[in-house]
Amino acid sequence: MARTTPLDPPSDVPLDPPEADERPLYWRIASLLLGELRAGTIPPGERLPGERDLARHFQVSRETVRQALELLRRDGLVATDRRGSHATLPGRPVEDPVSLTFPVGARPADPCAVDRATVTWEEPPPEHARALGLAPHRPTLVHRYRSATPDGRSLRTAVTSFSAVALAEVAELARYRDRADGNTPAQLRRAYDWMRRAGLALHHRDAITQVGDASSVRVTRRVHDQYARPLEITDLVVHAEQDALVYEFTLPAAG
Structure with a gap:
């Protein structure tokens, strides 16, 4: 497993500079994750997969993923609360389903029923x-x-x-x-x-x-x-x- 570098990036350096391959591993993972967010793989407001799943997806350690998420949080691209991390990139929100009512078979408002x-x-x-x-x-x-x-x-x-x-x-x-x-x-x-x-x-x-x-x-x-x-x-x-x-x-x- 590749070793990671302590998270201390200068705040004035862009997240994905041309020489990104020379940056620490966590920085490259943050850039890859940011690319997936920009591509709409995870819609704005939706929860990101857990650290374990992201580590498996990018084939790195959970510590590397944790550092990458911290970098994205510092740039305001990801927000974290008690339910996990969420993408905060601007974009079209996920629309509420108009037909999936609970429970299945529930009638629309019917004054007769x-x-x-x-x-x-x-x-x-x-x-x-x-x-x-x-x-x-x-x-x-x-x-x-x-x-x-x-x-x-x-x-x-x-x-x-x-x-x-x-x-x-x-x-x-x-x-x-x-x-x-x-x-x-x-x-x-x-x-x-x-x-x-x-x-x-x-x-x-x-x-x-x-x-x-x-x-x-x-x-x-x-x-x-x-x-x-x-x-x-x-x-x-x-x-x-x-x-x-x-x-x-x-x-x-x-x-």
Whole structure:
């Protein structure tokens, strides 16, 4: 492993001068990382990978990465808080998804439907515990959603279990533990937005299966982050004589 030089760069020297190859290793790594940030590999405001991942990516030591990040911080190109380091280069922010609502299958605001959502701190269903990598009998935050039309012809029920990673990374979710009594209303429609603001890239997989007769379907959504860590799993059951689940996907234009 290449040795690093103590971090003491003169403040008036540009980060990526022509003779960059003659600079200390941490300086060259800072320049490489800056190039990736400028290329948009990591959008402005998004969290950078951890020091271990960056060290593996650039094939250097974590100390070298730490020094490179400190150099970028001194130039105002990276900011660090308790949730990690974030790119602060000017640029177009990541847009909020307009179609990924929580939980899966939640209706838009409908004055005719009666909605109820609560949270509890309890042992999740066994299949949820396995999907989230939770130890047997370990409690977690469980969200329950129920939406029914007055005529009773359409009923949607959803149960969501959150992983230990989601509760550790997303402060807004963790705060619900103290009021997870199963009675207090808890609309978590912004749950995915909270996850993204915590620096988590969301990957979701929805599986649709028929339940019993043709009028009922089950949708199982599994969400994990950019490190393949599970974040949540939701089981939605739709009982309807005449109803439809509509999925919308928006892809930004290139460039």
